[in-house]
Amino acid sequence: MQMITKEYLTGRLSKGLRDDNRTPFSYRTISIRTNEIPNAEGSAIVELGNTKVLAGIKLDVSEPMRDTPEDGNITTSAELLPMADENYDIGPPTPIGVEFARVVDRGIRAAGILDTSKLFIEEGKVWSVFIDLYVLNNDGNIFDAGTLAAMAALKTCRMPKYENGLVIRETQERLTTNNIVTSCTFVKVPGAKIIDPTSNEEELADARITIANDFDVIRAMQKGMSGAFTTKEVNELIETTFDKSKELVNILKKNTGD
Amino acid sequence: MKGNIELIKNGKRLDGRLAGDLRDIKIKTNVVKNAQGSAYIEWGNNKIIAAVHGPSEALPRHTANPNKAVVKCRYMMAPFSSSEEHGRSGMNRRAIEISKVTGEVFENVILRDQFPGTEINLYIEVLQSDGGTRAAGITCAAVALAASGIPMRDLPYSVSAGKVGDTVILDLNKIEDNYSDADMPVAILPRNNEIVLLQMDGSLTTKQYSDAMELIIESGKKISAIQRTALLEPYVASENKNKG
Numbered sequence: 001m002q003m004i005t006k007e008y009l010t011g012r013l014s015k016g017l018r019d020d021n022r023t024p025f026s027y028r029t030i031s032i033r034t035n036e037i038p039n040a041e042g043s044a045i046v047e048l049g050n051t052k053v054l055a056g057i058k059l060d061v062s063e064p065m066r067d068t069p070e071d072g073n074i075t076t077s078a079e080l081l082p083m084a085d086e087n088y089d090i091g092p093p094t095p096i097g098v099e100f101a102r103v104v105d106r107g108i109r110a111a112g113i114l115d116t117s118k119l120f121i122e123e124g125k126v127w128s129v130f131i132d133l134y135v136l137n138n139d140g141n142i143f144d145a146g147t148l149a150a151m152a153a154l155k156t157c158r159m160p161k162y163e164n165g166l167v168i169r170e171t172q173e174r175l176t177t178n179n180i181v182t183s184c185t186f187v188k189v190p191g192a193k194i195i196d197p198t199s200n201e202e203e204l205a206d207a208r209i210t211i212a213n214d215f216d217v218i219r220a221m222q223k224g225m226s227g228a229f230t231t232k233e234v235n236e237l238i239e240t241t242f243d244k245s246k247e248l249v250n251i252l253k254k255n256t257g258d
Numbered sequence: 259m260k261g262n263i264e265l266i267k268n269g270k271r272l273d274g275r276l277a278g279d280l281r282d283i284k285i286k287t288n289v290v291k292n293a294q295g296s297a298y299i300e301w302g303n304n305k306i307i308a309a310v311h312g313p314s315e316a317l318p319r320h321t322a323n324p325n326k327a328v329v330k331c332r333y334m335m336a337p338f339s340s341s342e343e344h345g346r347s348g349m350n351r352r353a354i355e356i357s358k359v360t361g362e363v364f365e366n367v368i369l370r371d372q373f374p375g376t377e378i379n380l381y382i383e384v385l386q387s388d389g390g391t392r393a394a395g396i397t398c399a400a401v402a403l404a405a406s407g408i409p410m411r412d413l414p415y416s417v418s419a420g421k422v423g424d425t426v427i428l429d430l431n432k433i434e435d436n437y438s439d440a441d442m443p444v445a446i447l448p449r450n451n452e453i454v455l456l457q458m459d460g461s462l463t464t465k466q467y468s469d470a471m472e473l474i475i476e477s478g479k480k481i482s483a484i485q486r487t488a489l490l491e492p493y494v495a496s497e498n499k500n501k502g
Binding site (some may be wrong): 066067087093095096098099101103106107110111209215217218219220221222223224225226227228229230231233234238239242 | 342343351352354355357358359362363365366441447450451452453454455456457458459460461462463464467468473475
């Protein structure tokens with residue numbers, strides 16, 4: 001970021017004003033499109049302002065984990081595509097990519113979106129649900145966009161059948177989901193705490209926190225970056241999350257035919 | 259409660275602790291002679307070594323920051339460290355994430371602008387694990403850093419709290435972690451109780467979250483005291499020797 005942009009943004013943020021004239025606790029425009037990749041059992045593209053994340057879901061028959069022989073598996077991975085941000089590089093997953101996938105994964109798991117016992121097929125065979133998050137363009141807050149994309153893709157995901165040793169993917173059945181989990185991400189910039197930061201705002205920030213919830217239950221939290229939060233600040237942000245998540249849930253429901 | 263193991267019976271946990279009790283913690287400094295600073299922690303059945311190398315020239319060069327030191331942290335579990343099967347060697351995704359958030363804790367506390375262009379390497383090796391290794395690792399690494407003489411603005415400690423049924427408990431061990439309804443590792447700077455690490459998954463109401471945070475901060479007094487005693491121990495010992 002150029003120095004002049006940095007100074008300009010910092011000056012405005014300290015007066016509670018944001019680059020795009022948002023208030024501290026408002027989201028950018030959110031759009032959700034599902035079933036964009038019909039070959040995948042489930043898919044969704046979420047745009048959060050200029051941030052764009054695609055979630056694709058495939059279900060395969062596989063062996064259960066040794067410690068949970070009667071449960072299916074959920075695997076969440078993320079690709080921060082090099083085209084999406086000049087700071088993303090080709091190569092193996094970076095710490096931020098791994099953190100992103102794991103934070104989205106924890107929200108979905110902790111909220112019990114999928115009942116893994118229902119993914120059991122027969123002894124030694126279960127369904128594995130692969131959630132792949134593709135960041136197509138990064139303008140900040142991939143966490144909330146990723147959770148929304150995964151959630152929208154799961155809610156509109158087909159449920160394949162397993163018959164006579166074959167996987168039949170063309171079905172009318174839907175994967176059963178329970179609950180809705182969303183996340184709210186905040187950063188601390190000089191003089192303010194703001195929701196849904198852009199890339200520029202993330203660059204100015206020294207601390208980040210993501211809080212995933214369904215209704216008034218906290219399902220997952222993750223603090224990031226080297227800055228600190230006070231206990232009072234975290235309490236306030238939890239309350240704000242409970243409030244703002246209602247908007248996210250409504251948008252999700254509207255776009256997934258719920 | 260998840261699963262069918264009764265984790266709390268008549269108010270007592272499987273290992274006899276009450277809800278707000280810590281496991282026994284022992285810390286010893288200077289256990290790795292080649293390191294700038296090091297510490298060994300036994301936290302319940304966890305056994306962890308933390309060692310600090312540096313500050314030294316940041317390599318490769320492009321990783322250097324001309325204004326301050328960069329902290330490179332690696333948390334790793336030995337393949338033989340768990341009571342279950344042989345783990346895979348090297349870094350898995352969990353270890354990458356823990357290394358990242360742990361590194362961020364120490365980026366916060368180290369006075370990094372005193373060492374521009376350098377790197378500080380922090381290694382946390384889990385030799386035996388029994389739940390809460392990232393918290394024990396951070397608590398141990400803080401002591402290793404202090405022992406190395408690298409200046410810090412505070413001595414962080416870390417501990418996790420969680421929930422079994424409706425009971426909020428402190429310092430979950432492996433079996434409690436596996437069957438609990440929430441787990442929340444936190445790292446705190448004790449001087450003003452700033453939160454420098456916060457992770458959580460499971461389910462917590464706001465009240466349960468506050469209760470968990472209260473247990474953590476209350477127990478921090480004990481953990482900080484153990485850290486300080488460990489740091490003083492070599493000096494106390496040599497002073498006694500001189501007297502004797």
